[in-house]
Amino acid sequence: MADATKQAEQAGQAGAPGQREPILQVRNLVKHFPLTQGLLFKKQVGAVKAVDGISFDLYQGETLGIVGESGCGKSTVAKLLMTLETATSGEVFYKGQDITKLSGRALKAVRRNIQMVFQDPYTSLNPRMTVGDIIGEPFEIHPEVAPKGDRRKRVQELLDVVGLNPEYVNRYPHQFSGGQRQRIGIARGLALNPEIIICDEPVSALDVSVQAQVINLMERLQDEFNLSYLFIAHDLSIVRHISDRVGVMYLGKMAEIGTDTQIYDYPTHPYTQALLSAVPVPDPEAREGRERIILTGDVPSPANPPSGCRFRTRCWKAEDKCAEEMPLLAVPSLYEGEDTPAAHESACHFAEVKQVVGAA
Amino acid sequence: MTQQYEKAAAAVPLLDVRDLHVEFRTRDGVAKAVNGVSYSVRAGETLAVLGESGSGKSVTAQAVMGILDSPPGRITGGEVLFRGQDLLTMGAEARRRIRGAKLSMIFQDALSALNPVMSVGAQLGEMFSVHDGMTRKDSRDKAVQLMERVRIPAAAERAGDYPHQFSGGMRQRIMIAMALALEPDLVIADEPTTALDVTVQAQIMDLLAELQREYNMGLILITHDLGVVADVADRIAVMYAGRIVETASVHELYAAPAHPYTVGLLGSIPRLDHKGKELYAIKGLPPSLTDIPAGCPFNPRCPRAQAICRTDRPPLFDVAPGRASACHFWKETLDDAG
Numbered sequence A: 001m002a003d004a005t006k007q008a009e010q011a012g013q014a015g016a017p018g019q020r021e022p023i024l025q026v027r028n029l030v031k032h033f034p035l036t037q038g039l040l041f042k043k044q045v046g047a048v049k050a051v052d053g054i055s056f057d058l059y060q061g062e063t064l065g066i067v068g069e070s071g072c073g074k075s076t077v078a079k080l081l082m083t084l085e086t087a088t089s090g091e092v093f094y095k096g097q098d099i100t101k102l103s104g105r106a107l108k109a110v111r112r113n114i115q116m117v118f119q120d121p122y123t124s125l126n127p128r129m130t131v132g133d134i135i136g137e138p139f140e141i142h143p144e145v146a147p148k149g150d151r152r153k154r155v156q157e158l159l160d161v162v163g164l165n166p167e168y169v170n171r172y173p174h175q176f177s178g179g180q181r182q183r184i185g186i187a188r189g190l191a192l193n194p195e196i197i198i199c200d201e202p203v204s205a206l207d208v209s210v211q212a213q214v215i216n217l218m219e220r221l222q223d224e225f226n227l228s229y230l231f232i233a234h235d236l237s238i239v240r241h242i243s244d245r246v247g248v249m250y251l252g253k254m255a256e257i258g259t260d261t262q263i264y265d266y267p268t269h270p271y272t273q274a275l276l277s278a279v280p281v282p283d284p285e286a287r288e289g290r291e292r293i294i295l296t297g298d299v300p301s302p303a304n305p306p307s308g309c310r311f312r313t314r315c316w317k318a319e320d321k322c323a324e325e326m327p328l329l330a331v332p333s334l335y336e337g338e339d340t341p342a343a344h345e346s347a348c349h350f351a352e353v354k355q356v357v358g359a360a
Numbered sequence B: 001m002t003q004q005y006e007k008a009a010a011a012v013p014l015l016d017v018r019d020l021h022v023e024f025r026t027r028d029g030v031a032k033a034v035n036g037v038s039y040s041v042r043a044g045e046t047l048a049v050l051g052e053s054g055s056g057k058s059v060t061a062q063a064v065m066g067i068l069d070s071p072p073g074r075i076t077g078g079e080v081l082f083r084g085q086d087l088l089t090m091g092a093e094a095r096r097r098i099r100g101a102k103l104s105m106i107f108q109d110a111l112s113a114l115n116p117v118m119s120v121g122a123q124l125g126e127m128f129s130v131h132d133g134m135t136r137k138d139s140r141d142k143a144v145q146l147m148e149r150v151r152i153p154a155a156a157e158r159a160g161d162y163p164h165q166f167s168g169g170m171r172q173r174i175m176i177a178m179a180l181a182l183e184p185d186l187v188i189a190d191e192p193t194t195a196l197d198v199t200v201q202a203q204i205m206d207l208l209a210e211l212q213r214e215y216n217m218g219l220i221l222i223t224h225d226l227g228v229v230a231d232v233a234d235r236i237a238v239m240y241a242g243r244i245v246e247t248a249s250v251h252e253l254y255a256a257p258a259h260p261y262t263v264g265l266l267g268s269i270p271r272l273d274h275k276g277k278e279l280y281a282i283k284g285l286p287p288s289l290t291d292i293p294a295g296c297p298f299n300p301r302c303p304r305a306q307a308i309c310r311t312d313r314p315p316l317f318d319v320a321p322g323r324a325s326a327c328h329f330w331k332e333t334l335d336d337a338g
Helices: A002-015 A074-081 A104-113 A131-141 A148-161 A166-170 A178-190 A208-225 A236-242 A260-265 A270-278 A320-324 B002-010 B057-065 B092-098 B120-132 B136-149 B168-180 B198-215 B226-232 B250-255 B260-267 B307-311 B330-337
Strands: A022-037 A043-059 A063-067 A089-094 A114-117 A196-200 A228-233 A245-250 A253-259 B015-026 B029-041 B046-050 B073-082 B103-106 B186-190 B218-223 B235-240 B243-249 B317-320 B323-325
Touching: A022 A074, A022 A228, A043 A074, A043 A228, A043 A253, A063 A074, A063 A236, A074 A196, A074 A228, A104 A114, A114 A178, A131 A148, A131 A166, A131 A178, A148 A166, A148 A178, A178 A208, A208 A236, A208 B260, A228 A236, A236 A260, A245 A260, A245 A270, A253 A260, A253 A270, A270 B198, B015 B057, B029 B046, B029 B057, B029 B073, B029 B218, B029 B243, B046 B057, B046 B226, B057 B073, B057 B103, B057 B186, B057 B218, B103 B168, B120 B136, B120 B168, B136 B168, B168 B186, B168 B198, B198 B226, B218 B226, B226 B250, B235 B250, B235 B260, B243 B250, B243 B260, B260 B330, B317 B330, B323 B330
Parallel strands: A063 A228, A063 A245, A114 A196, A196 A228, B046 B218, B046 B235, B103 B186, B186 B218
Antiparallel strands: A022 A043, A022 A089, A245 A253, B015 B029, B015 B073, B235 B243, B243 B323, B317 B323
16 A cells, blocks of 8 residues: 555656645755865865755655765765755755754754664764664654653664564674664664655665665665655665656756656766766676766866866866856756656756666 | 687686685684685686675685785685696795786775875886886886876876875776786786776776776676676676685576576666666575585575575586586576576
8 A cells, every 4th residue: 555655656746746745845055165274364265065056855755866976965965954064055944944044942853853874884873882772862862752661662663663683672783784783773763753864875885685675674664654765875776776756966066857767768967878878787788789978087176166067077068158157957948848758857058868778 | 709708718727716715713713704716717808706795705816816814814725726836835936926917906995005105106116116127217107108008197297196196086097007017917806996986987997898908818806796797797706605606607697597696686786777676685694704504505595495405515516518506406596597
């Protein structure tokens, strides 16, 4: 039954995303980290533009994948949404309330509903705390969720939910494998019954066979608790598997955003096309036939990004216009008003569909 | 592809590892990291050694290179024949001359593999001054040529830079330059692109393949990435708990795996080209190397396990010419896959 609702939601959303109320709305989010010079009289000499004007919506019960290479700002987005970093400008609306302006009790209440699962299951769990204490710690901060006498029982329920033996409450993190630790991290994320879980590379430290277990678990939990996931990862295959919609980031900007079919089968931004074509596909028969777009050079420094379109220095389509004018994230004029999967938002002056991932 | 095969088959193997055993003494007992691994590589051929962490894929490579940490590591049996000579019984000096010149290695983490207090030009040049006795000036020129060869922009100016001044992709190029400096016959690449972004990974794998063709090198690619393997390898050896559980040509293996572990691995990776349903997850965890299960080491996680799997350790059965599987039920596995 849970499956059916999810499918219905997905279908509805692919058709007209405007009809449903988003649970999280991000508008023009900016985070600049100042670069300073001098010891005593620090003066700002520039800024690392980690996130430079990002907007997207997250709907109830959906998974929005965010992909991009290292340094594109995807992890900074996660920290901003958790209000672990203060945004330089921009807004994040949670149910209509701008959380970047909140503090104290109001912020605490919002944070209960937005939880996080971290990448590294080895460093994100305190080695001196038992598993029971780690998972139960959120209850210390939000005692209203579980009264004191109930906590141990609640922790054991959570362990059971994530597929660990409830008798392990008194063990320490080092007694668990990487995959089991990530389950502990997920149980901690679930403790306060949040609505949104922000997952920053939750499976990239795990071996393939264990990775599949954790992904299946996350999908099951999403159906069971109607969670919204913001799933940040660099592995494009995993993101396609788990996401309903996908956003591609490059140097602090959103390059392209759409449903998984729109992005993977009908990419219109050259960066998305290059990124997808570079992913090795586990099929040796496909290796001769596949077209590969090999980009030259490295990602430019976010402290000194190129003018105009940020991707122009590595783009094979770049023209003078790209250096002068920053392309806006919008449905390309080529496909405007048309009923085609190509009609989704893309930040390129010359956006055009190019299929790079074998025919779907 | 077939042409390449015939060519490779005609040649004598460059490297022939036979029944290699490696143990580590740990506080929890003896960890049997490598338990009778045999593989061979020919000139111009790429062998992918695939496995998860703890499968023994890197330890095997370290034993071949002679860079195993010992103690606690110890080679307890087997032979490593390089062009017919056993490296394990060779003197340290003779072995040092082969290492670097004939046999070299590319590591995963270039930042920790390169010397941080030596400029990259000096590190590359050292290869020539130590092995070929070149003068400082000549070796420096060679170093710049090498950097150009691996397409580092403005190589002459950058030769004086230190490793931390390069990006991850550029550092990996320097590692490759260093490994290929003396035009070795065989290169072992241990997860060469795991720490890199996909677009950079594609550049590096391209470069490696190009250089391999040019020098007709043998390449052992150690990886856990089934996508990379499908892209570049000729043959695959799948390792589990210190053993090879299946070897086959890359085409045969992906078309129809003959070991349940390989079936599980292939089923557990999400695909880029279609969305797919729930992933197939191999249940449980890889075994502890201090306590490897009796019989087939994969039996506690195997959907096909029978009584015989818990008592009798399966040898590598010949499945087809050049293809083997260490499963009592390889026939059934293959039938189901095909």
